[in-house]
Amino acid sequence: MAGTKLDDLDDVIRGCLRKVEKSQEMLYKKFFGYALSVAMIYTNQRNDALEVVDDSFVKVFSEIGKYNPSQPFQGWLRKIVINTSIDYFRRNQKRNLMVDAEIQHIHDHSPNAISNLTALDIIELLNHLPNDHKKVFCLYEVDGFSHEEIARQLDISESSSRVYLTRAKKQLRELFLVYFNTNHEK
């Protein structure tokens, strides 16, 4: 069964290599959710994430010739989505979300134990970090990049990467405590 799926994916990728629109559509629909979940981690808004996903698939379809079939496709796609997210912010589509004070607080949740946090809760917490801190944290802790690779990706020094990571962790610790207190004082 797994083999059949792999064959399916190979066929789809072969179709994409020949620029067959039906194959591109299949690949897009198959990996859209995965790409969006990666983009959501690296962007602050869902609309940005959707833009990043579309930009990523443009790159996927134009660069599919460079994909090595011996490697998992998801890994290759993840790299593209991460790079596209970083490029997207570097291009700086300046978006400021100005919301009133009440909305700036962490949204109300039903009382939860910290271990019951959903992925969206965590993404929301991560969004409270400064952009650079968040990116360094995600690249290092979630995607396993080294500080050297992060420094290259984000065009910062390695020491800055380390500092950002430390600060991100500290801020997250505080955010988690605020979150925990808010929900348990209710």
Add this chain to the structure above:
Amino acid sequence: MRNKVTDSEITALIKQTLDGYREDYIQGSWENFVQKKKNKSRRIVWLISSGIAASLMIGILLLNLSNPVVKNDLLKNNQQVVTKENPGSIATKKDTVTKLMAALIPAKRIGSSNTFRTSAEYRLISGNEATEPATTLYQATNSPGDSVKVTSNTKKGSDPAKRKTATKPLYFSAADDDRVVAAGSKRKVRFGINFSPGITATQSASSFNFSGGITADIPVYSNFQLSTGLQFENQSIVSNGPQISTSGPANQSKANLMNLDLPLNLTWRFFSGKLKCYYLSAGVSSLAYLKQDYQNTSYSQQLVAVSSLVGGHQIISYNIVNVASTTQNTISPFRTFDFAGRLNFMVGLEQQLSPKLFLHFEPYLKIPVSGLATENLKYISSGVTFKISF
């Protein structure tokens, strides 16, 4: 419990949760993606075509500036002739030419198709004035090369009487006038600069806008010409949404747009007078956005508890408060392109200021074909364009 939340726990929790996180496919995403790709390719085509158009316009403009006009040659010839004949009598030659031009233009215009009043019209008139009295000039001819003959004969300057018989007098008919235009068609394209103040209106609000730029009018057939150019537009678009309640304010969307407009209009000159000309113009505009700032303000009503102490007892009352939430969004330049996104309609009046200079008044109306810019705005622009063409 709080103390147990350590960095490593948090990191492990985040990693674990995000590893299992997977979004679902959103219906219609593929269709949006395909549409975006098409828009992107259109944007590239527009950029290339506008680049080519701009280069062509600059090229034509440079050619026009560097090419000496035929008029000068003819005028020079006449100057030489008269100088040979009677050097003393032409001290005020230029004045005479100007006066005669003024006297002769009305006669010439009868039956004229009057497409473009170019300086060529005056060339032939001034060319004859130097050799013949104005009253006997226009009698009978049908040869397109008359003006040249006049010049060449007079140039010889041997015998004034002989020259008089050899010279074929000129007569301006409608056909001749076309030839005059053809003779003057060394410069077919007329360039201009314009400024247009106006009003942008949505269903619920209106605001001031202005635009300006360069234009090029290219004659295509008889009284028709193709008008194009490059306009810079600055627009403020305001629209009010539905009210959340009778007591609450309405939601409001504001958009500040700066864009380039590449119009392509067909102009029909339906009436041409001595110095005035009226025309109708219609066509489409393609828009590329240099700046898009959006600000959406929405209101929601919330109950707020207010506690107060009355006679030592705490009383809690609830007030309804309107809470405004504002979202600002700036889109980077050239992210959006609307190919043939707007229809243009205008009526124009052209007033001749000098042989080479024309002033235009063009009341216009611009209607979107579909939603414009990133947020699919629908607004109508109207106003008056003031244009100087040369």
